[in-house]
Amino acid sequence: MISEAEIANLRRLIERSRRMVFFGGAGVSTESGIPDFRSQDGLYKQKYKYPPETILSHTFFAEHTEEFYEFYRAKMLCLDAMPNAAHYKLAQWEKEGKLSAVITQNIDGLHQKAGSKNVLELHGSVWRNHCVRCGMGYPVQKIVKSKGVPHCPCGGVIKPDVVLYEEPLDQDVLNRSVEEIRRADLMIIGGTSLNVYPAASLVDFFRGDNIAVINRGAPAKDMRGVLFIDGKIGEVLSMI
Ligand code: NAD
16 A cells, blocks of 8 residues: 555655656556566466576577567567556656656567657667668567568568577667766666666666665665655556
8 A cells, every 4th residue: 555655755756856767677567468577477477388588588589589489479579558657657757857768678668659758778679670680670560470480581580679688788778877877866766676687787876865666565676765665656656
């Protein structure tokens, strides 16, 4: 149960802030019907032939491309999902000049669908794809409409622009994220277990005044001294 006092505290921090940044993860999109990884009904609790961490690795993509795509099309492509109250509130704050950036581990594009402009996608996006041989870009419809392994006319395999396990994060996105976090006076962290590295380590670059965490259950990182609201982020942000 979210208390009035918690909401009042969060509202106060937001009113005082001159530059907010948001850092989020899969929990931001569960209220849009996209399962996260580590919740009770998350993808890691479901049974597959291989653990999802294995399927979503670079090695598995290279060696079992067809099985990768079977899982990817069934579980990772949620193209009809719509933004929820959290996505919309963050977009509104950016428009009002209160929020400088959304830094997300999500790959679903829902922040952009809600109207956010400065979205730093640490793990890429399902909406973009490219040929691993010639680099040609493809929209997601190419993946949806093809069967088995999607190929480019050059013969190369098409790969989603999604950062798989064992793959490095885009250096430019990382640098811009660090810069946004360093310059903010308030960081709101939400819908993330803070279990996935190096993404989770970015929050350590924060030098501002206040951190607020809105999550169902405490994240893996020690967050003592911050305002922690244990609840659904869409519900919480719609009360602000
Ligand atoms: P995670 O699954 O490890 O953690 C999600 C966290 O959000 C959990 O602590 C959970 O309790 C909390 N949560 C769930 N619903 C919530 C809600 N409505 N409000 C507040 N908190 C809620 O996810 P993660 O930390 O983002 O890291 C795992 C990886 O998952 C990321 O790398 C990301 O790329 C990938 N992923 C993305 C999507 C997506 O794009 N929507 C979906 C699944 C996984």
